[in-house]
Amino acid sequence: xxxxxxxxxxxxWILSGICALMALFLLLPILFIVALSFGNSRWLIFPPxxxxxxxxxxxxxxPRWLQAAFTSxxxxxxxxxxxxxxxxxxxxxxxxxxxxxxxxxRGFFLTPMVLPVVIIAVALYAAFLRLGLNGTLxxxxxxxxxxxxxxxxxxxxxxxxxxxxxxxxxxILCGASPWEAxxxxxxPAISHGLFSAAIFSFLxxxxxxxxxxxxxxxxxxxxPVKVWTTxxxxxxxxxxxxxxxxxLLTVVLMIAAALIRKGKSR
Amino acid sequence: MLxxxxxxxxxxxxxxxxxxxxxxxxxxxxxxxxxxxxSVTEPVxxxxxxxxxxxxxxxxxxxxxxxxxxxxxxLITALIAFPVAxxxxxxxxxxxxxxxxxxxxxxxxxLLARTYAWMVLLQQTGxxxxxxxxxxxxxxxxxxxxxxxxxxxxxxxxxxxxxxLPLYGVIKKIDPAILQAAALCGATKGQALRRVLLxxxxxxxxxxxLMVFVMSLGYFVTxxxxxxxxxxxxxxxxxQQVQSLLNWGMGGAAAxxxxxxxxxxxxxxxxxxxxxxx
Amino acid sequence: xTSPYLHINGIRKTFxxxxxxxxxxLEIGEGEFMTFLGPSGSGxxxxxxxxxxxxxxxxxxxxxxxKSILQTPSHKRNIGMVFQRYTLFPHLxxxxxxxxxxxxxRAPQAEIAAKVKRALSLVRLDGFEDRMPGNMSGGQQQxxxxxxxxxxxxxxxxxxxxxxxxxxxxxxxxxxxxxxxHQQTGVTILYVTHDQEEAxxxxxxxAVFNRGRIEQVGTGPELYxxxxxxxxxxxxxDSAFLTGELAEVKDGRAxxxxxxxxxxxxxxxxxxGARGGKAELMLRPERIDLSDTVGPPGASxxxxxxxxxxxGNNSAVTARTGxxxxxxxxxxxxxxxxxxxSRGDKLHVRWQPQDAHVFTNE
Numbered sequence: 054x055x056x057x058x059x060x061x062x063x064x065x066w067i068l069s070g071i072c073a074l075m076a077l078f079l080l081l082p083i084l085f086i087v088a089l090s091f092g093n094s095r096w097l098i099f100p101p102x103x104x105x106x107x108x109x110x111x112x113x114x115x116p117r118w119l120q121a122a123f124t125s126x127x128x129x130x131x132x133x134x135x136x137x138x139x140x141x142x143x144x145x146x147x148x149x150x151x152x153x154x155x156x157x158x159r160g161f162f163l164t165p166m167v168l169p170v171v172i173i174a175v176a177l178y179a180a181f182l183r184l185g186l187n188g189t190l191x192x193x194x195x196x197x198x199x200x201x202x203x204x205x206x207x208x209x210x211x212x213x214x215x216x217x218x219x220x221x222x223x224x225i226l227c228g229a230s231p232w233e234a235x236x237x238x239x240x241p242a243i244s245h246g247l248f249s250a251a252i253f254s255f256l257x258x259x260x261x262x263x264x265x266x267x268x269x270x271x272x273x274x275x276x277p278v279k280v281w282t283t284x285x286x287x288x289x290x291x292x293x294x295x296x297x298x299x300x301l302l303t304v305v306l307m308i309a310a311a312l313i314r315k316g317k318s319r
Numbered sequence: 320m321l322x323x324x325x326x327x328x329x330x331x332x333x334x335x336x337x338x339x340x341x342x343x344x345x346x347x348x349x350x351x352x353x354x355x356x357x358s359v360t361e362p363v364x365x366x367x368x369x370x371x372x373x374x375x376x377x378x379x380x381x382x383x384x385x386x387x388x389x390x391x392x393x394l395i396t397a398l399i400a401f402p403v404a405x406x407x408x409x410x411x412x413x414x415x416x417x418x419x420x421x422x423x424x425x426x427x428x429x430l431l432a433r434t435y436a437w438m439v440l441l442q443q444t445g446x447x448x449x450x451x452x453x454x455x456x457x458x459x460x461x462x463x464x465x466x467x468x469x470x471x472x473x474x475x476x477x478x479x480x481x482x483x484l485p486l487y488g489v490i491k492k493i494d495p496a497i498l499q500a501a502a503l504c505g506a507t508k509g510q511a512l513r514r515v516l517l518x519x520x521x522x523x524x525x526x527x528x529l530m531v532f533v534m535s536l537g538y539f540v541t542x543x544x545x546x547x548x549x550x551x552x553x554x555x556x557x558x559q560q561v562q563s564l565l566n567w568g569m570g571g572a573a574a575x576x577x578x579x580x581x582x583x584x585x586x587x588x589x590x591x592x593x594x595x596x597x
Numbered sequence: 598x599t600s601p602y603l604h605i606n607g608i609r610k611t612f613x614x615x616x617x618x619x620x621x622x623l624e625i626g627e628g629e630f631m632t633f634l635g636p637s638g639s640g641x642x643x644x645x646x647x648x649x650x651x652x653x654x655x656x657x658x659x660x661x662x663x664k665s666i667l668q669t670p671s672h673k674r675n676i677g678m679v680f681q682r683y684t685l686f687p688h689l690x691x692x693x694x695x696x697x698x699x700x701x702x703r704a705p706q707a708e709i710a711a712k713v714k715r716a717l718s719l720v721r722l723d724g725f726e727d728r729m730p731g732n733m734s735g736g737q738q739q740x741x742x743x744x745x746x747x748x749x750x751x752x753x754x755x756x757x758x759x760x761x762x763x764x765x766x767x768x769x770x771x772x773x774x775x776x777x778x779h780q781q782t783g784v785t786i787l788y789v790t791h792d793q794e795e796a797x798x799x800x801x802x803x804a805v806f807n808r809g810r811i812e813q814v815g816t817g818p819e820l821y822x823x824x825x826x827x828x829x830x831x832x833x834x835d836s837a838f839l840t841g842e843l844a845e846v847k848d849g850r851a852x853x854x855x856x857x858x859x860x861x862x863x864x865x866x867x868x869x870g871a872r873g874g875k876a877e878l879m880l881r882p883e884r885i886d887l888s889d890t891v892g893p894p895g896a897s898x899x900x901x902x903x904x905x906x907x908x909g910n911n912s913a914v915t916a917r918t919g920x921x922x923x924x925x926x927x928x929x930x931x932x933x934x935x936x937x938x939s940r941g942d943k944l945h946v947r948w949q950p951q952d953a954h955v956f957t958n959e
Contacts, residue, residue: 158340179561300428
């Protein structure tokens with residue numbers, strides 16, 4: 054009876070209550086930030102005495118914020134493309150390959166995801182100092198790629214696993230060469246997986262903080278780095294404005310991902 | 320016999336894994352190995368860095384703080400996640416969908432944005448303190464930021480989705496007929512909960528808890544911002560040693576300790592929950 | 598004699614220690630419907646996959662119209678195939694699925710449109726061009742797969758248990774369609790199945806596979822009336838086996854001796870055998886008769902009835918031989934003994950000489 058919602062009696066309210074409280078707990082801080090970004094108070098008093106758009110104005114007027122956002126987008130876009138491409142190849146090997154140690158290799162590929170990022174950040178920082186890659190775009194891209202790749206591999210492997218390889222064989226028998234079959238049949242069939250991997254990779258790079266702190270230089274900063282350095286100094290509402298825009302981006306991408314999922318299951 | 324039915328492909332496919340493999344070897348394995356080797360070679364070869372870390376009171380306090388906070392966060396998160404996951408598994412799917420959307424939104428919202436929210440909420444003049452004073456629970460504002468209390472609250476906020484979602488998966492897989500059978504056998508709700516539902520959900524709780532604990536141990540952003548430098552945790556120690564003090568030996572040693580503890584806990588999870596908690 | 602249209606010549610395939618096909622030798626005529634029949638693991642699918650080019654044989658050759666096809670890669674062999682699993686391209690419409698082989702051959706658009714229409718018409722799915730595979734039933738999907746496999750007029754069509762995922766009624770419908778399409782197009786078909794009824798329904802000839810080898814090739818009636826081995830006798834039609842010993846062997850006919858001393862003389866024998874060797878007598882329940890009078894020697898055995906069950910258009914009688922082996926007899930409705938047989942009756946089982954077979958091989 055415990056799994057039957059209607060038969061729980063009083064417990065139903067307790068469970069629902071906890072659930073509702075938790076949902077509010079998760080949601081309210083985000084709404085709070087959005088509200089604050091339009092508030093008039095420099096000291097983040099809530100509720101604010103008045104409403105304004107000046108924090109957004111400050112945000113967009115400051116070239117350093119815009120530059121940071123642009124850098125973030127550039128890096129995230131490159132990471133997205135590389136992550137999907139390399140992740141696709143790796144997934145093909147993991148799902149279709151027949152060599153010993155496949156499971157071990159899969160575990161190895163997923164390791165950057167399970168280890169604390171700070172270890173990778175510090176290790177790469179040391180290595181890049183020697184190689185001169187610190188504060189460079191390639192360095193940034195490599196660092197983010199390392200942590201985005203596991204998500205990409207998981208997503209694309211998942212899509213590949215549900216794709217019957219016999220369909221690719223049928224394409225070959227129809228006359229397509231093996232690579233032609235992969236391009237014309239397999240890739241389109243797993244396109245939802247590729248899109249999801251792309252969105253994940255973009256978001257991971259876009260939001261990534263720890264690696265970015267180490268990879269950044271005074272001239273090369275991503276948006277999270279700018280937020281981080283600002284936060285260390287003071288809690289200006291400009292950050293609330295920047296955060297709201299970030300939340301907006303998340304919502305947009307989440308809706309896109311959901312629509313892709315819906316399109317696939319139709 | 321399935322291999323006879325799946326047509327063979329020329330080659331083993333290992334070649335396609337090469338780009339990822341080389342990338343990880345060059346920019347993951349080697350740098351981490353390099354860092355760890357520096358921990359025993361700088362400033363002079365030997366284990367002094369580890370002796371200092373594990374011997375001095377200041378550093379030990381950092382380890383203690385880290386484990387304490389991680390443990391508290393895991394405990395609180397588990398206590399909240401279980402009833403929530405249970406509720407989500409059985410409530411009407413329309414309502415559950417809304418809650419899921421909120422959980423996912425929270426999980427994917429920028430970490431800094433979320434931490435910033437708590438920095439503002441928990442400050443002395445922040446909303447939390449003002450509401451506590453308004454309802455008469457306290458007279459003086461509490462110090463909730465720049466200490467471990469703030470860190471714990473912030474971390475619980477971050478970690479909740481990571482515990483709720485897998486636990487939901489586990490509970491959803493439990494056949495409701497089992498609980499119905501328990502009721503028919505005469506068990507009250509409390510007995511069924513204690514003797515049937517909880518034991519069946521335990522692998523999920525344990526694996527979720529392990530994951531949250533490990534993540535909390537190595538977390539950097541939220542403990543730094545909400546804890547302040549006086550209440551450092553392990554990740555910030557590593558960053559400080561390396562970035563501010565350029566002390567590669569100590570930084571590497573602290574990183575290595577974190578790595579070993581992380582891997583040990585994962586090995587423990589694999590051993591205990593081989594396939595069960597998947 | 599001219600060389601056969603399709604010649605599978607001594608194909609052998611091993612996977613490490615495992616032998617999937619041992620020595621498969623078969624000649625298939627142009628336009629013939631040949632079925633590979635056998636249990637799973639018997640090598641029939643492996644042979645098909647070697648034909649398609651997905652596996653390379655360890656030894657042997659395959660010649661189509663006199664030329665070996667083994668050197669040609671799969672996508673150039675111009676062979677059509679329908680799989681057991683649904684293999685339509687999920688992101689393409691039905692029309693685009695069927696057009697795919699023509700597109701990769703860079704055929705002109707007008708030709709593509711015409712051929713797609715013709716192929717869909719052949720499988721009776723006219724007008725389905727714009728449908729998506731996800732919105733179609735299993736039977737419809739397999740019909741589209743068939744259209745796609747035939748749209749480029751391949752010389753050979755391979756079918757690997759294409760109907761086993763469908764329910765019985767649907768299966769029979771599509772079996773009928775396949776037969777019709779075969780008659781209409783005259784394409785050479787190689788069909789794999791483990792269902793003897795399906796094989797008998799569809800084929801011109803059947804090759805019975807067992808443990809990597811073809812035990813017998815022939816038409817349905819040939820396999821039923823003159824099985825060459827124990828396995829074939831067992832796989833096609835119902836059969837009962839009585840184990841005994843060879844008392845005498847002369848001119849391809851044997852005298853069998855059973856454990857209680859009963860002798861059965863002058864029975865046609867298949868396979869080698871010498872005096873004293875083990876042998877089995879095969880009788881089909883519907884080819885033996887129950888009578889209260891003894892039959893001619895060598896075509897009659899005394900039995901004791903154990904059980905009678907009425908099954909509608911026939912009755913199943915379980916009896917025991919003198920030495921204790923069970924024997925099943927099927928009596929059609931209307932048989933003179935039908936109402937009067939009961940437990941304990943001592944009767945005689947009789948048969949026509951050509952309906953009994955002795956096997957010394959497995």
